Amino acid sequence: MGKRIGMEVGIAAAEAVALCNIDVAAVYPITPQSHIAEHMADIIHDGRIDAEFITVESEHSSISACAGASATGARVYTATSSQGLMLMHEILPIVSAMRLPVVMGNANRAVSGPLNIWNDHGDIMPQRDSGWICLFTENGQEVIDLSIMAFKIAEDPEVMLPTVVNIDGFQLTHMIEPLEFPTQAQVNKFLPDRKPYATLHPDNPMTMGCFNMPDIFTETMKAKDTALWNSKKTIVKVFNEWGRQFGRKYNVVETYKAKDAETLILTMGSMGETASIAVDEMRKAGRKVGLVKLRLWRPFPVEELRAAIKGCKTLIVMDRAISFGGAGGPVATEIKSFLFHDKGRPRIVDFLMGLGGRDVTVGDFIAMVERAKNKKDETYEYYGVRE
Amino acid sequence: MAKKKTEQKKWPEKWHEVTPGCMVFEPGNAANYKTGSWKAQRPILDTKKCIKCGICYIFCPEACIQEDTEGFFQADLGYCKGCGICAHECWPGAISMVEEEE
Ligand code: SF4
Ligand code: SF4
Numbered sequence: 001m002g003k004r005i006g007m008e009v010g011i012a013a014a015e016a017v018a019l020c021n022i023d024v025a026a027v028y029p030i031t032p033q034s035h036i037a038e039h040m041a042d043i044i045h046d047g048r049i050d051a052e053f054i055t056v057e058s059e060h061s062s063i064s065a066c067a068g069a070s071a072t073g074a075r076v077y078t079a080t081s082s083q084g085l086m087l088m089h090e091i092l093p094i095v096s097a098m099r100l101p102v103v104m105g106n107a108n109r110a111v112s113g114p115l116n117i118w119n120d121h122g123d124i125m126p127q128r129d130s131g132w133i134c135l136f137t138e139n140g141q142e143v144i145d146l147s148i149m150a151f152k153i154a155e156d157p158e159v160m161l162p163t164v165v166n167i168d169g170f171q172l173t174h175m176i177e178p179l180e181f182p183t184q185a186q187v188n189k190f191l192p193d194r195k196p197y198a199t200l201h202p203d204n205p206m207t208m209g210c211f212n213m214p215d216i217f218t219e220t221m222k223a224k225d226t227a228l229w230n231s232k233k234t235i236v237k238v239f240n241e242w243g244r245q246f247g248r249k250y251n252v253v254e255t256y257k258a259k260d261a262e263t264l265i266l267t268m269g270s271m272g273e274t275a276s277i278a279v280d281e282m283r284k285a286g287r288k289v290g291l292v293k294l295r296l297w298r299p300f301p302v303e304e305l306r307a308a309i310k311g312c313k314t315l316i317v318m319d320r321a322i323s324f325g326g327a328g329g330p331v332a333t334e335i336k337s338f339l340f341h342d343k344g345r346p347r348i349v350d351f352l353m354g355l356g357g358r359d360v361t362v363g364d365f366i367a368m369v370e371r372a373k374n375k376k377d378e379t380y381e382y383y384g385v386r387e
Numbered sequence: 388m389a390k391k392k393t394e395q396k397k398w399p400e401k402w403h404e405v406t407p408g409c410m411v412f413e414p415g416n417a418a419n420y421k422t423g424s425w426k427a428q429r430p431i432l433d434t435k436k437c438i439k440c441g442i443c444y445i446f447c448p449e450a451c452i453q454e455d456t457e458g459f460f461q462a463d464l465g466y467c468k469g470c471g472i473c474a475h476e477c478w479p480g481a482i483s484m485v486e487e488e489e
Contacts, residue, residue, distance in 0.1 A: 099408035160407055198410050207411035219402035220409050227407070 002180045009140040010035035010173040012181075013079070013105050013165075016144040018043045019187040020151050023074035026054040026065035031117045032169035033081040033107035040077070059084035063091040063102070070100035071208050073199035075151060078102065081169055082109035082123040089127060095162045096131030097224055098209050099197070101154030102162040104132075105147060108269065108320075109169040110356040118357020119169040121268065121320040124297075125330045131224055133163040133231055134298035138272045140177035143167050145248060148187060153238050155194045159231045166297075168270040170357065182246060190245055229299050252296040253304040257283060261290030263314045263369055264346070268294045268331065271318060271360050278365035289369055294331070302338050315346040316372045319380070320354045328352075328380035336378070350380040358384070422449070426469025428484040430462050436481035443473035443482060 007015070013036050017025070025044065029037035044053040054069075056062045059080050066076045080088060085106055095102055110116040111123050124134065133153060137143045146165050154163040167173055182190070198206060212220050235252060243249035256276050258264055267275050272293040282289040292308045292315075294301070309315055319329020327333045332350035339345040349372040354360040368383055375381070399405045406412075430443075437459055444452040444460045451466035452473060462473065474482040 097408065099410075197407055198412070205414040207414075208408060210409050210411050212409065216398065216405070219399065220405050222402040223405040223407075226402070 002182070004178045004180050006176050007140075007179050008035060008174060008176050009143050009167065009179075010107070011039045012140055012177075012179050013143050013147055013167060013173075014039035014043060015181065016147040017077050017103075017105075018049050019182065019184055020077075020148055020191055021075060021188070021193070022049070022051050022077050024052045024054060024066070024069040025077045026056050026062040026069070027077070027079050028056050028059045028062045028084060030059070030081045030084040030107075032109060032119075032173045033079050033084070033105070035173065036079040036105055036107065040079070059087040060091065063088040063095065063104075066102045066104075067091060067095050067098065067100055070095075070102050071098065071200045073194065073196040075155070075194045076100075076102050077104070079105035079107070081107040082111055082117075085123045085127060086111060089130070092127055092130035092132060092162075094209065096228075097220070099160040099227070100162060101151070101160055101194070103147070103150045103154055104162065104164045105143075106164050106166050107169040107173045108166050116356040117169070119171050119270075119320075120355045120357070121166070121330075122322065122355075124164070124166055125321040125323075127164075128298060128330065131161065131228055132298060133159075133161050133228070133235070134166065134296070135163065136166045136268045136293075136295055136297060137168075137172065138270055138293065138295075140172065140175060140179050141248070142250075143172060144179060144181060145242060145246070145250070148182070148191060149238050149242055149250075151194075152191050152241075153231070153235050156231075156234045156238070157195070157197065159227070159234045160197055161228060161231055166269060171270040186245065190242070232296070232299050232301065235296060250295065251304070252294075252301040253308050254293040254295055255308050256291040256293070258290035258292055258308055258312075260288055261312055262288040263316065263372065264290050264292050264309055264312045265365060265369065266292045266294065266309075266315060266317045266331070266335070268297065268318075268320070271320070271354060274360060274362055275318075275365050278362045278369075281362060282366060282369065287369075297331075300334060300338070305335070305338070306342070309346060312346045314349060314372055316349045316351065316368055318354070318360075318368075319350055319352050322352055322355070332380065348378050349375050350378070351383040352380055353383040421465050422468055423463075423465045426464075426467055427487055428469045428471060429464060429467065429487055430469075430471070430473050430482045431485050432459065432461060433481045433483070434459055436479050437477075438479050438481075440479075442476050442478070446472050446476045448472060 027037040150163040239250040317332035
């Protein structure tokens with residue numbers, strides 16, 4: 001094992017990207033992503049890497065600049081959060097439709113209004129239909145590892161899709177954690193130069209981002225959807241390759257004491273660590289509780305989830321985002337939909353929790369498992385709301 | 388993925404024939420796509436009024452007006468979408484828009 005150093009996770013995200021031989025970064029600062037933006041700018045300004053930092057006037061421009069740069073064959077990075085991601089919304093499906101392997105770090109934060117700069121997943125959920133590969137991280141080490149892996153996944157010739165690495169705002173971005181960095185030589189070995197499928201160059205005119213009439217649009221959409229579904233194979237391959245080279249194994253669905261569990265908690269992002277402590281405590285008290293963590297959100301790892309929850313009676317989904325006037329939190333809604341026809345599927349309890357930076361403690365997880373026992377219906381509930 | 392030449396066919400028909408990102412590798416192949424059937428009106432040039440100034444040629448958003456051997460500017464009806472901009476811009480009033488017949 002390499003040397004561990006203490007570093008803030010946002011800074012570490014920029015340091016990890018700096019190891020990836022990027023050509024262009026176009027990042028507009030926004031809390032709680034700002035340290036990524038600032039540190040990325042520092043690294044490039046100081047000449048530590050040979051890359052261009054494009055100072056842009058908005059996130060709409062940063063993602064547009066990334067799309068243009070990526071189309072020329074460059075390796076490109078951006079990062080954002082909340083309102084910034086909302087401003088990118090228009091461009092996100094264009095980047096995926098053009099099959100440009102842009103990598104983005106998203107410091108998850110609530111969406112206004114009211115204005116709230118703290119963590120939840122309300123920013124990424126409205127982007128779920130934009131055709132990006134969507135990964136979640138649980139701690140600083142995962143942020144480093146997945147930020148590097150994201151380039152390899154996105155640029156794989158079988159994939160060619162943009163990838164967003166979700167990093168819980170403050171809970172992760174502003175934590176100082178003991179972290180281990182791979183060496184430059186190790187990253188070079190793991191992540192070779194990008195070999196673009198096609199590039200925009202005046203000597204070789206071609207069209208990217210063309211126009212579709214009604215007679216071909218449906219076919220184009222199915223091709224894009226299929227490409228995203230197919231990317232899971234490469235994601236698993238890259239996770240395995242990372243595991244072999246660095247000894248840290250990643251799975252699209254992670255489990256903790258889930259095998260014989262009657263009740264499973266399902267989390268995404270940083271809350272998984274707290275939930276695992278709650279599971280330990282409940283296990284000590286003799287209760288068959290376990291944990292399932294979705295690392296991959298798009299494409300949805302449905303087979304892996306089915307395998308992970310097999311035999312459990314109650315699945316408690318922790319939704320850190322709201323779909324107002326809808327069927328529930330986005331995660332629970334999707335899981336219910338996938339499992340609708342499954343015989344003997346677990347009862348699915350949906351808690352909206354941890355919104356706008358509200359802490360979710362070990363005690364909260366235990367309380368939710370307790371509450372779930374008596375919940376009769378499967379509608380969603382705002383956990384901890386003052387009545 | 389190998390760089391496949393799916394351009395033998397004019398357009399992809401099935402979803403798996405769509406190139407990644409719908410990329411088009413043949414420059415200028417928009418010319419293969421005739422948009423003339425879109426129009427509800429067609430521009431008719433009155434060569435008696437036309438002063439050969441080329442304003443219509445400059446303004447046509449479809450870029451389908453070309454100068455003929457006599458110096459008149461004629462719309463290629465295979466592409467003309469019938470927008471009427473040429474008729475609007477032609478200040479000597481040499482272009483009139485007439486309804487397309489069935
Ligand atoms: S604008 Fe009118 S006058 Fe001028 S070239 Fe065209 S048709 Fe002739
Ligand atoms: S009607 Fe429109 S498209 Fe047709 S020739 Fe005139 S300007 Fe061009």
